[in-house]
Amino acid sequence: MGKILVIAEHRNGKLSEGTLELCKVAKEIASATGNTPAAAVFAKDDSIAKELAQYIPEVLSAVDAKFEYYTADAYSQAIRAVVEGNDVKGVVIAHSYDGVDFAGKTAMAIGAGIVSGVNKFEAKDGKVIFTRNIFNGKLQEQRSAKTDKFVVTVEKGAWDKEPSGSAGAVNSVAVSVGEVRTKVKEVIETTKGAVDISQAKVIIAGGRGTKDADKYKATVIALAQKLNGEYGASRAVVDAGWTDHARQIGQSGKTVSPDLYIGVGISGAIQHVAGMKSAKCIVAVNKDPEAPIFNIATYGIVGDLFEVVPAMLEELNK
């Protein structure tokens, strides 16, 4: 039996929640393919490995001062060493900023095919076939590795977190890490001291469809003020400078779970949805009836936001 190997993700001595989702994925793939689930932890001590052992039967722990900060060079070398020393059939990595940074390099290091951003799998004729979003979620594809091993990055939230169970084994593995070419100087907070919209009960978020800064203000901000809520934005709006980064909702911004979220001119890219899908009531206003946001919304209006939002404001003024 081979191993389906999770690569643990951690920062500042804290295991990421996504890693627990990866444990679930590895367990399901292992069970469907007759392999065993395991995880590898690369850290400066073995405390994370011990914590992770509650969620998976075997943890391979490699301890080295070079793992104090994540680097693609150290991770890909370490994974290669673990894969060479163990019968690893598949490597399971988070589709996160760090995960995506080292997954491609890892696939190259072990000569494996890689499928990124997967949200489902099926085992068929000895192959693992993965499903992933393409074309901004409007299409999906099923793809599998042609190599004897596979590497996947897993979309956040596509699987539940594995619950903790009886403690698994922690086995230390020796990996020698050679040259690390990138050097981490520091980690900084970019939105320190700025507005915090994460606790708001009502959030109106605007996307690219709001067209420009003035129109964003006249629609999204006006509606937020009318409803005594906060206004937020998708990445495109922040990139264009129509509002501050502190108001960005999604993977690289805030995670919010208001009672009411109204998305205006937002298509619902997975990176944005990651930050708002737990809102209690989701309303989407978009002119594209196939926009992915309608797949998670409670209510939708298919139409021109520059007609719908003023009509809502008028209705609220009655």
Next chain:
Amino acid sequence: MKIAVCVKQVPDMESKFTVVDNSRVDESQIAFKMNDFDEFAVEAALQIKEKLGGEVIIVSVGPERIVKDIRQAFAMGADWGIQVQDPQVDEGDSFVVASAINKAIEKIGGADLILTGVMSNDNQSALTGIMVADMMKLPHCTNVVKLEIGGDQKSLTINRELEGGLNEVVEMPLPAVLSIQSGINQPRYPTLPGIMKAKKKRLDVVKAGDIGLSEVGKAASKTELVKMFIPVSEHKAEIIQGDPKQAAAALVNKLKNEVKVI
């Protein structure tokens, strides 16, 4: 500084997509444009060139229709380009495309800095640039939101975007491969003189064989497509019908009286 920028052409994501043969998109109804993230990569390269001198070379893989967007990068200010135009390469996966980019960059004599977008809007893999870096044995950094070249032009200081509003500040040597995140700059619009000049700029169109790439297509790919399809969502929003006024009134009524959230 010699900067290579990888540019891809993608469909406008607001298009209506139809899947043909469970394997590809019907292109007849689609408008194509430069990948959003690549515009930021082109702009980042142009800003470095303006500061330090040198040249910006566009590297692209794909069919004839891509020339329009290579010329757009020329109109923004890029100097010249190389396009791998070979259907055999286009049939391959990210690994094959990365192999073609690697060979194309070798063909132009290498580069001091190689920029890509964070990912393509269509394939969304975020893999190709990292694979190119590995093939070239160069260090890479992804999701770059700030970029400074050291005074000796041999090193870089970078802010790499992380989850939840954090940035990691990273130092690395040059040459390097960076994936540029949107928002790092405001990509310029081509000027009319820029557009005129772009028509005359050099574009080398090559096939796999011309750049020493012997293995291409599905045979050289490390993954295979099983099928492409339009997802069927288990959940669909309740669409509120009517003209904008009616729909807005019905929505406000629901939010006030049924869901009671306003």
